[in-house]
Structure formats: structure tokens, C-alpha cells
Amino acid sequence: MVMEDMELERLSAAMDGELDDEKLPRLLGGCRHDPALQESWYAFHVIGETLRDPQLPPVRLHSRIAQALKEEPTVLVPKSSVGSVPLDGATQRRWLAMAAAIAVVVLTTALLRPSLPANPVIAQNGQSTPASTENGVSDRDIQTFVALHRQGSPLSEFQTVDYTPQTIAQR
Amino acid sequence: MKVFGKGIIPVIGLLVSGVVQAGSEPAGDPLSLLSQLSHAAHDQSYSGTYVVQRGSEMESSRIVHAHIHGEELTRIEVLDGRPREIIRDGKETRCYYPVQHKIRIEKGYTRHLFPALIEVPYEQYLRFYDISRVGMNRVAGRECQRILLRARDRQRFDHEFCADVDTDLILKAVTYDQHHDPLETLLFTEVSEDDHASPELLKSTYPDSAQWKKVFFPPPVADHLPYQWRIPALPSGFSQILQMSIQTSAVPGAPFEHLVFSDGLSSFSIFIRPLQGEDFHPFQARLQSSALSYYSGTVGQHRIVVVGEVPQEVVTAIGQSMTITEEAH
Incomplete structure (x- = not known):
């Protein structure tokens, strides 16, 4: 099996939540440096999200991605900065393509999910609203902004433990 | 039975109060x-x-x-x-x-x-x-x-x-x-x-x-933003300690604003992200997990997320009270 096929197989396994935890970071690292792998990654996502039956239990891949993101410091890019390194054209185009791919995924999943909550949903101690805690979009939102809050909070993120959808649902 | 009528409750109250106060001192x-x-x-x-x-x-x-x-x-x-x-x-x-x-x-x-x-x-x-x-x-x-x-x-x-x-x-x-x-x-x-x-x-x-x-933190604030915000329900004692423009692969699109407020022991963040034509379904989600509370909603053409170590009612009130004024073109 050639290397490219192996990468795609790992990608597919990751999509199915079956890739070993120790292999996931390497794969994500590869995605960062390999535009072809990035395209495959998002293509798989678009296909998977489009075909996924919203009634089926969600794949927990997002929490593992969030875990990988948590362990990777967010790149903070001010609109205007002193001493920062500007992105070159190729990098900008790559990020633009990735953002566009994600937007397509979000748009697609939103259109396929008419039951996306339009009213406030609450998960409190002992009560959880499945749509709010087990739905991929909301979980990713929550984890992303919780991670960003930690990075900006005076209480260092190093002094905190992970928040996963499971712990949110438990509370 | 009359002994345990009206009089017993204040007596118990005084006893309980005494016990509680005996456990703490200025x-x-x-x-x-x-x-x-x-x-x-x-x-x-x-x-x-x-x-x-x-x-x-x-x-x-x-x-x-x-x-x-x-x-x-x-x-x-x-x-x-x-x-x-x-x-x-x-x-x-x-x-x-x-x-x-x-x-x-x-x-x-x-x-x-x-x-x-x-x-x-x-x-x-x-x-x-x-x-x-x-x-x-x-x-x-x-x-x-x-x-x-x-x-x-x-x-x-x-x-x-x-x-x-x-x-x-x-x-x-x-x-x-x-x-x-x-x-x-x-x-x-x-x-x-x-x-x-x-x-x-x-x-x-x-x-x-x-x-x-090397990633430097915090980054400088954006020179100019085409919108301004007000936070009428900002809880007393919390002051803004940080403002930065953030871009992360986890949130597609242009950089968005991240404000951090603290009262010295707790903090919360407000994120303001302009909606840029995407088909974003407005929704509000309030979740509480451990000490963190979370609120997400939209104000006009902006998405607002409030998250922090404060009660859930507080982050909701903050988010729902916010107003955003677009700069006139």
C-alpha cells in the first residue's frame, strides 16, 4: 500500500472515530502541512456530514479534534500587529480554502438539520438537552469558545481540566 | 402542643443561626x-x-x-x-x-x-x-x-x-x-x-x-473596528482586562473580537463575531458545566458568545443585553 493510500485510510479511520489516539495528532499534523490531505479531510467531512442520518448517534470525532486543538495553542492573528509575521499568499489561500470548506459543511449540515434548536436550550445539574450537548455543531462551538476563554482568562488553562461533551452532559 | 406552635420556629432559627455564626468569624x-x-x-x-x-x-x-x-x-x-x-x-x-x-x-x-x-x-x-x-x-x-x-x-x-x-x-x-x-x-x-x-x-x-x-500573547488590538458594542448588563465589579482580535482554524472566517472581564477571582469572555453571509442558524444555548457557563446568541449581524466562571443567569443576561452599532458607511 503506498503512503498516500495509507494516509487516506488513516483519514477515513479518523472520520469513523477508529484511529488510535496516538495516531490522531500525527494525522492532524500531516493535514496542516499537506494541502492534498486537507482537501481529502474536508471532502470526507462534507460527504460524511451530508449522508449522516441526524437520528444516528453522533460520531465523537469532534471531541477528539477539540482535544487536539486544546493541546495546540491557538494562533492569534491580530488585524494589525507589531512584530508579527504576515501570512504569505499561498498560506492565505490555503486558509481561505479551508474556511470555505468548513462553511460548506456548516451550511450543508444546517440545511439538513431543520430541528436545530431555535429556542434557548439548557443543560444544568442532572438535566441535559440532547440537542445541545450531543449535537456536533453545538459541542464544537462550546469547546472552541471554552478553550479560547481559557487562553484569555487570568486563570491559566494549565490549571484547568478538560471539558468534553460528556462532562457537560453530566452537569 | 402549643409549646411547639408559633414560638418554636424562631427558637430553632436562633439556635441554627447561633450554630452557623459560631463556625465563622470576621x-x-x-x-x-x-x-x-x-x-x-x-x-x-x-x-x-x-x-x-x-x-x-x-x-x-x-x-x-x-x-x-x-x-x-x-x-x-x-x-x-x-x-x-x-x-x-x-x-x-x-x-x-x-x-x-x-x-x-x-x-x-x-x-x-x-x-x-x-x-x-x-x-x-x-x-x-x-x-x-x-x-x-x-x-x-x-x-x-x-x-x-x-x-x-x-x-x-x-x-x-x-x-x-x-x-x-x-x-x-x-x-x-x-x-x-x-x-x-x-x-x-x-x-x-x-x-x-x-x-x-x-x-x-x-x-x-x-x-x-513562538506565539505571542496577547496580540495587539485591532486598529479599527466597523462596529461598537454596549453591555448594559455587565455585572458590577468586573472590568475589561483584555481585548484582542482572534483568528483560529476552529472558527472559520475573519478575525473576531475577544473581550475578557475579571473581578479578580473570576472571569468571563465575550466573543463578537460578524456574520459574513454564511447561513448561520441563530440559536441560543445556555449550558452550565462546572464553574463555566455558556451563552450563544445573535445581535443583528453579529454572533455573541459569553463564557466564563460566573452563574448561568449572568452570562445569559450579558449576552441578551448587548447591543451593537454598525458604523455608518
Whole structure:
């Protein structure tokens, strides 16, 4: 099996939540440096999200991605900065393509999910609203902004433990 | 039966009140007390292992804190999960992420690293918390004085510290919810004074990190934003300590604004992200997990997310009260 096929197989396994935890970071690292792998990654996502039956239990891949993101410091890019390194054209185009791919995924999943909550949903101690805690979009939102809050909070993120959808649902 | 009629309830109330009050006493001079807690964490040399606990989640870290040639130095190594390390000196805080070969360098921003949780100005705590001594405890094999900071309003949580009776070092810190159930706990499992810490113990364990990618924090604020915001429901005592423009692969699109507010013990973030034509389904989600509350909604053509260590009602009120004014073209 050639290397490219192996990468795609790992990608597919990751999509199915079956890739070993120790292999996931390497794969994500590869995605960062390999535009072809990035395209495959998002293509798989678009296909998977489009075909996924919203009634089926969600794949927990997002929490593992969030875990990988948590362990990777967010790149903070001010609109205007002193001493920062500007992105070159190729990098900008790559990020633009990735953002566009994600937007397509979000748009697609939103259109396929008419039951996306339009009213406030609450998960409190002992009560959880499945749509709010087990739905991929909301979980990713929550984890992303919780991670960003930690990075900006005076209480260092190093002094905190992970928040996963499971712990949110438990509370 | 008449004896247990109208009169018994006030009597029980007085008894209960007496019992409760007998367990707590004013902190004397609370400013001096807070100063002692702060100085103990900054001025002394110590090393130990502490644990962070939230619900069923737990993580432990090793800390070494000392003064070398008059400079305050701290090294924290996260012992669980992937390796992470903090090195702080008088100039900056460096966070090492060895797996990613990255370093986040923080300058001009005060992180509250356990046990240095109390920082000047101490008066900020007195305005919004009643401070009292509530008994004794034993943590990491040491006797410690429990000190309660009870919130004077419902816009923040209660906090409790247990300070070593000999050194005043905070050995345990607990954040409580409105029902006085613990939300977060940080505590030493072992700690010792170490007046002659080796400088080697305060250096990074990653000497080969010169080529690692450096991320500077916080970044400068955007020069100009085409919109302005108001936060009518900003809780009293919380002031903005940080504003930055953020771009992350986790949130597609243009950079968005991240504001951080703190009252000295707790903090919350407000994120303002212009919707850029995407088919975003407006929704509100309020979740509470441990000490963190979360609110998401939209205001006009902007998405608002509020998340922080404050009660759920507070983040919701903040988010729902916000107004955004677009700059006239």
C-alpha cells in the first residue's frame, strides 16, 4: 500500500472515530502541512456530514479534534500587529480554502438539520438537552469558545481540566 | 402542643443561626489577610504537587517556586496527559507545548497561577465579597485556616481558601456554586518549603526549543473596528482586562473580537463575531458545566458568545443585553 493510500485510510479511520489516539495528532499534523490531505479531510467531512442520518448517534470525532486543538495553542492573528509575521499568499489561500470548506459543511449540515434548536436550550445539574450537548455543531462551538476563554482568562488553562461533551452532559 | 406552635420556629432559627455564626468569624483586617495570602505565594520558596478537580475530571501538576538572585521564578509542569510546562520570571510567562513544538510567550499579562490566586489591588475583593474565617482543615498533611469569600450578590460565585497556619500559603482553593456545592477545587497533595531551590529546577526541560514556533500573547488590538458594542448588563465589579482580535482554524472566517472581564477571582469572555453571509442558524444555548457557563446568541449581524466562571443567569443576561452599532458607511 503506498503512503498516500495509507494516509487516506488513516483519514477515513479518523472520520469513523477508529484511529488510535496516538495516531490522531500525527494525522492532524500531516493535514496542516499537506494541502492534498486537507482537501481529502474536508471532502470526507462534507460527504460524511451530508449522508449522516441526524437520528444516528453522533460520531465523537469532534471531541477528539477539540482535544487536539486544546493541546495546540491557538494562533492569534491580530488585524494589525507589531512584530508579527504576515501570512504569505499561498498560506492565505490555503486558509481561505479551508474556511470555505468548513462553511460548506456548516451550511450543508444546517440545511439538513431543520430541528436545530431555535429556542434557548439548557443543560444544568442532572438535566441535559440532547440537542445541545450531543449535537456536533453545538459541542464544537462550546469547546472552541471554552478553550479560547481559557487562553484569555487570568486563570491559566494549565490549571484547568478538560471539558468534553460528556462532562457537560453530566452537569 | 402549643409549646411547639408559633414560638418554636424562631427558637430553632436562633439556635441554627447561633450554630452557623459560631463556625465563622470576621477576618479581622481582611486587607491584611489578603495581603498575607498574596505575599506568601510570591515571596516564599516552595515546591509541591497540586491537583485541579472539576466534577470527575482531575489533573495534577508539579510546581517549583523560588527567588534566584532576587528574581521570582516559577516552573509548573503538567503531569497528566500530554506534557506542558510553564516557566515564569519577572519579565514574561512562557508556555511550552513540546508535542507541537510551540511556545506561547506572554508579556504584560498577569496569570493567576496557583497558589498565587490573590493579586493587588486587594480592595477589589472587599467590594464584592464578605471575608471570614470559617474554621480549620488539614491539607497535604498541614493545618490550614479556612477563609471564605462569600459573594455579596448573585453575580459571582463564592470562593474558599485554606491557608497554611505557619506559612499563609494557600493549600486549597474551592469555588462554590449558589448551593454551596464545590465546582472547582485546586489543592496541594504535597508541598514543602525550599529556601535553596536549585536554579536547574526552574529551567525549562526543553532546552532545544529555540527553533520552536513562538506565539505571542496577547496580540495587539485591532486598529479599527466597523462596529461598537454596549453591555448594559455587565455585572458590577468586573472590568475589561483584555481585548484582542482572534483568528483560529476552529472558527472559520475573519478575525473576531475577544473581550475578557475579571473581578479578580473570576472571569468571563465575550466573543463578537460578524456574520459574513454564511447561513448561520441563530440559536441560543445556555449550558452550565462546572464553574463555566455558556451563552450563544445573535445581535443583528453579529454572533455573541459569553463564557466564563460566573452563574448561568449572568452570562445569559450579558449576552441578551448587548447591543451593537454598525458604523455608518
